[in-house]
Amino acid sequence: xxxxxxxxxxxxxxxxxxxxxxxxxxxxxxxxxxxxxxxxxxxxxxxxxxxxxxxxxxxxxxxxxxxxxxxxxxxxxxxxxxxxxxxxxxxxxxxxxxxxxxxxxxxxxxxxxxxxxxxxxxxxxxxxxxxxxxxxxxxxxxxxxxxxxxxxxxxxxxxxxxxxxxxxxxxxxxxxxxxxxxxxxxxxxxxxxxxxxxxxxxxxxxxxxxxxxxxxxxxxxxxxxxxxxxxxxxxxxxxxxxxxx
Amino acid sequence: xxxxxxxxxxxxxxxxxxxxxxxxxxxxxxxxxxxxxxxxxxxxxxxxxxxxxxxxxxxxxxxxxxxxxxxxxxxxxxxxxxxxxxxxxxxxxxxxxxxxxxxxxxxxxxxxxxxxxxxxxxxxxxxxxxxxxxxxxxxxxxxxxxxxxxxxxxxxxxxxxxxxxxxxxxxxxxxxxxxxxxxxxxxxxxxxxxxxxxxxxxxxxxxxxxxxxxxxxxxxxxxxxxxxxxxxxxxxxxxxxxxxxxx
Numbered sequence: 023x024x025x026x027x028x029x030x031x032x033x034x035x036x037x038x039x040x041x042x043x044x045x046x047x048x049x050x051x052x053x054x055x056x057x058x059x060x061x062x063x064x065x066x067x068x069x070x071x072x073x074x075x076x077x078x079x080x081x082x083x084x085x086x087x088x089x090x091x092x093x094x095x096x097x098x099x100x101x102x103x104x105x106x107x108x109x110x111x112x113x114x115x116x117x118x119x120x121x122x123x124x125x126x127x128x129x130x131x132x133x134x135x136x137x138x139x140x141x142x143x144x145x146x147x148x149x150x151x152x153x154x155x156x157x158x159x160x161x162x163x164x165x166x167x168x169x170x171x172x173x174x175x176x177x178x179x180x181x182x183x184x185x186x187x188x189x190x191x192x193x194x195x196x197x198x199x200x201x202x203x204x205x206x207x208x209x210x211x212x213x214x215x216x217x218x219x220x221x222x223x224x225x226x227x228x229x230x231x232x233x234x235x236x237x238x239x240x241x242x243x244x245x246x247x248x249x250x251x252x253x254x255x256x257x258x259x260x261x262x263x264x265x266x267x
Numbered sequence: 268x269x270x271x272x273x274x275x276x277x278x279x280x281x282x283x284x285x286x287x288x289x290x291x292x293x294x295x296x297x298x299x300x301x302x303x304x305x306x307x308x309x310x311x312x313x314x315x316x317x318x319x320x321x322x323x324x325x326x327x328x329x330x331x332x333x334x335x336x337x338x339x340x341x342x343x344x345x346x347x348x349x350x351x352x353x354x355x356x357x358x359x360x361x362x363x364x365x366x367x368x369x370x371x372x373x374x375x376x377x378x379x380x381x382x383x384x385x386x387x388x389x390x391x392x393x394x395x396x397x398x399x400x401x402x403x404x405x406x407x408x409x410x411x412x413x414x415x416x417x418x419x420x421x422x423x424x425x426x427x428x429x430x431x432x433x434x435x436x437x438x439x440x441x442x443x444x445x446x447x448x449x450x451x452x453x454x455x456x457x458x459x460x461x462x463x464x465x466x467x468x469x470x471x472x473x474x475x476x477x478x479x480x481x482x483x484x485x486x487x488x489x490x491x492x493x494x495x496x497x498x499x500x501x502x503x504x505x506x507x508x509x510x511x512x513x514x
Contacts, residue, residue: 137352146341146369178370
């Protein structure tokens, strides 16, 4: 019963957000601020995640393919394809579920329990247009850009680790990467990131918007937003892979 | 004029109140009094439809606000100013921007006009130019004043005050009471004040309604309130007077 009620509230919030998304003048300035917070401010952690993921993946792949029958170019092919199809999107999104999801839920939850949401409504604003729409849109718009950065930094990390730890030269890595590069892999990664961006920001917005019970309630909403965000990302990852690959 | 007709509200199985009937004439100030947890703030949030009742109507200038489409309701809400218990200032922007906020979104005023109106509102609440102070830098009394300045900057016809003096020292409480009287007398604003502060009621209100035992158990003028024989109201007032005398 509780699950159905939550699902109903979530759908209603999304319906209100979609309906009011045409009121661009209401949320334009908020959207720009949210894009900075969701996108620009996440760049350092995304680059760091990408570099280390690519580096570790290269070393582990090289370790697994220690055979004279397998050309070293395979390492570059595997690392780049793995980054593009899965890791740049999934690992980045799990990190962003914590960084972006927690922030969105905390901000909206605090606004809710301190009556700032009621203040907006009582002035005549549509609080969903003003608060929820820009946050969801910023996720949809900025996550694909973060994906590009995560992929690029992952490949760079892979090349660097390969050279630095003597596993394979950069030219060999790139030769393998080019040989098995399919543009669809990038498109698939982008689609995933748009979906993940939507999931993280919409779930966090829902949890924050309906937060109650003071500081403890906000903490609970933030934890739920992060945990549910991660679970839904894993589920969506599986569904998208099954459908699109 | 605001008319509340036969309002009933429950949260789940818990009845908050029922059979609530009130009438507030233009320019009057009504105080809603009652113990903590009696549903005073919940009732206030029904006056501008921040909450919806299980039954009943709130009629403002002849229109039942619960019949309004959300877009029309938002327009109606622009005629209300609300001072929330904790002031509900937006903490991501400065105190000045809080007051300017509704003007930026709901009017076509130039920056100069906005500044003029913001400073006028701040003057009315005795704050003057607070510059770019963040809301975190404001004391409790100043927060209430900024909240009130924001509530009146759009020149509302109605102001709803939720516990305007709670958490303030007696001197600041009196200053806030003076402001409420000033708003009512000089700007001809119809006000509803939710409070459990009898001292405040005696100073600012024309009429009072006592919420007790899940209903409006008494209502009348402030003069009638002081001489009422209603046992539970007398007990409530006596407890408040005791607090005032012992301060």
